[in-house]
Amino acid sequence: xxxxxxxxxxxxxxxxxxxxxxxxxxxxxxxxxxxxxxxxxxxxxxxxxxxxxxxxxxxxxxxxxxxxxxxxxxxxxxxxxxxxxxxxxxxxxxxxxxxxxxxxxxxxxxxx
Amino acid sequence: xxxxxxxxxxxxxxxxxxxxxxxxxxxxxxxxxxxxxxxxxxxxxxxxxxxxxxxxxxxxxxxxxxxxxxxxxxxxxxxxxxxxxxxxxxxxxxxxxxxxxxxxxxxxxxxxxxxx
Numbered sequence: 001x002x003x004x005x006x007x008x009x010x011x012x013x014x015x016x017x018x019x020x021x022x023x024x025x026x027x028x029x030x031x032x033x034x035x036x037x038x039x040x041x042x043x044x045x046x047x048x049x050x051x052x053x054x055x056x057x058x059x060x061x062x063x064x065x066x067x068x069x070x071x072x073x074x075x076x077x078x079x080x081x082x083x084x085x086x087x088x089x090x091x092x093x094x095x096x097x098x099x100x101x102x103x104x105x106x107x108x109x110x111x112x
Numbered sequence: 113x114x115x116x117x118x119x120x121x122x123x124x125x126x127x128x129x130x131x132x133x134x135x136x137x138x139x140x141x142x143x144x145x146x147x148x149x150x151x152x153x154x155x156x157x158x159x160x161x162x163x164x165x166x167x168x169x170x171x172x173x174x175x176x177x178x179x180x181x182x183x184x185x186x187x188x189x190x191x192x193x194x195x196x197x198x199x200x201x202x203x204x205x206x207x208x209x210x211x212x213x214x215x216x217x218x219x220x221x222x223x224x225x226x227x228x
Contacts, residue, residue: 042220043205
């Protein structure tokens with residue numbers, strides 16, 4: 001099966017940079033995704049890594065190291081609206097993205 | 113981008129009644145859709161995989177007779193919670209991939225079900 005670990009809570013101030021780590025265990029790794037979920041809302045896709053390295057999308061970047069079974073989401077120039085839960089999700093070989101296993105989520109609180 | 117629409121966004125029902133939730137892919141055809149459940153402050157748990165034209169595949173521990181899934185067309189999947197009980201109160205979210213094997217998941221806006 002699969003399992004993921006990510007911190008339960010992170011707090012940072014506006015304008016800062018925060019990194020949310022995710023370690024995973026899976027057989028047949030295919031890719032690691034990141035999703036953002038605001039209170040009461042549905043998750044929205046942020047980023048996806050299938051290969052080692054950094055993927056940058058605006059203020060958000062995601063990194064993957066397959067040899068370390070580790071990835072992180074980097075949020076720069078934090079804004080109040082970034083306060084949300086962030087989930088990493090791992091997808092295994094021969095499965096649709098919908099079969100991804102989600103971590104328990106990291107609640108990010110951005111303070112003024 | 114891929115858009116998934118879910119209806120209703122919230123519903124309150126009495127114990128013993130059934131509730132149907134619809135999930136539509138608006139700008140792509142989804143042969144496979146996924147139903148998740150999320151309790152407050154917890155992660156998303158996959159309940160079942162909805163396959164167009166065939167039976168749904170349920171995850172271990174999910175009662176298929178209680179959570180009826182129908183995927184009659186390439187753009188619509190429905191989840192019916194039958195004989196609902198207060199413990200079924202949760203946030204139900206459907207999702208679909210954008211079409212290709214590498215596409216990420218796109219989620220509907222979710223349905224908050226409260227059973228009284």
